[in-house]
Amino acid sequence: MLPWLQPFPADPVLVAAGVAGFAALGSFLGAAQARLGATLDGEATYGGASFWRGRSICPACRQGLPVRDLVPIVSWIALGRRCRHCGVPIPTDYAAVEAGSVLVFVLALWLGGPWPSVLGRALLGAVLVALVAVDLRRLLLPDGLVLPLLPLGLLEAWLAGGDLVVASAGAVFGGGLLWLVRAVHKRVRGREGLGLGDVKLMAAGGAWVGPAGIGPVLLVAALATLTAIGVAYLLGRGPTTASRIPFGPGLALGIFAVTLFA
Ligand SMILES: [Zn+2]
Numbered sequence: 001m002l003p004w005l006q007p008f009p010a011d012p013v014l015v016a017a018g019v020a021g022f023a024a025l026g027s028f029l030g031a032a033q034a035r036l037g038a039t040l041d042g043e044a045t046y047g048g049a050s051f052w053r054g055r056s057i058c059p060a061c062r063q064g065l066p067v068r069d070l071v072p073i074v075s076w077i078a079l080g081r082r083c084r085h086c087g088v089p090i091p092t093d094y095a096a097v098e099a100g101s102v103l104v105f106v107l108a109l110w111l112g113g114p115w116p117s118v119l120g121r122a123l124l125g126a127v128l129v130a131l132v133a134v135d136l137r138r139l140l141l142p143d144g145l146v147l148p149l150l151p152l153g154l155l156e157a158w159l160a161g162g163d164l165v166v167a168s169a170g171a172v173f174g175g176g177l178l179w180l181v182r183a184v185h186k187r188v189r190g191r192e193g194l195g196l197g198d199v200k201l202m203a204a205g206g207a208w209v210g211p212a213g214i215g216p217v218l219l220v221a222a223l224a225t226l227t228a229i230g231v232a233y234l235l236g237r238g239p240t241t242a243s244r245i246p247f248g249p250g251l252a253l254g255i256f257a258v259t260l261f262a
Pocket residue numbers: 058059060061062063083084085086087088
């Protein structure tokens with residue numbers, strides 16, 4: 001067996017390092033989805049500072065955050081879920097993305113496989129969790145989070161001994177299919193039904209699941225979205241015909257589930 005295709009070792013130290021690493025990654029992704037989403041929505045929340053160079057600030061009062069306020073989940077609870085400086089509540093999204101990132105790592109580890117697959121799938125899952133958060137809040141999927149998933153999927157296929165041609169075909173087929181659905185919907189209904197972000201996400205996801213996985217992904221996505229709408233109706237908060245319903249969370253769930261279990 002090739003040395004890099006060994007299973008992820010069940011060493012407690014490595015597992016603890018993985019959990020800590022994915023908590024930190026979730027903290028970064030939580031901030032990334034909030035900033036990229038705010039920027040795309042044209043909000044001046046972060047003062048136009050470059051995301052990559054700008055330091056961690058409170059979006060409400062723009063005060064810099066000390067390191068002790070940046071410990072994933074722990075700081076959020078210790079601070080009473082409010083900014084230390086201005087007392088404005090910190091959105092639950094950050095802690096949710098942090099907890100979600102740890103959860104997907106544990107899940108990928110539990111299901112096992114060669115370590116590039118375990119880490120790759122966990123990384124995919126963490127980015128998908130951040131995309132769910134931003135799509136639910138703002139109905140958009142930032143390119144900065146979606147597009148890296150495509151080369152990452154090809155890299156994972158290559159490292160784990162998969163077929164690059166199959167992975168590439170998955171990206172083309174997945175993206176092409178949703179692009180077609182979007183174009184037909186626009187022609188028939190005269191308005192946008194499926195965002196371009198969903199098309200790009202399915203292209204990136206196609207690199208992970210291959211052409212054979214596209215059908216199962218869309219089935220899971222459709223069932224999850226319909227279930228969520230059904231639950232919303234039961235809670236008396238159902239969408240009207242004019243409502244826009246995010247499809248990204250369903251797609252994210254489908255891509256992650258098919259990558260893990262198919
Ligand atoms: Zn503040």
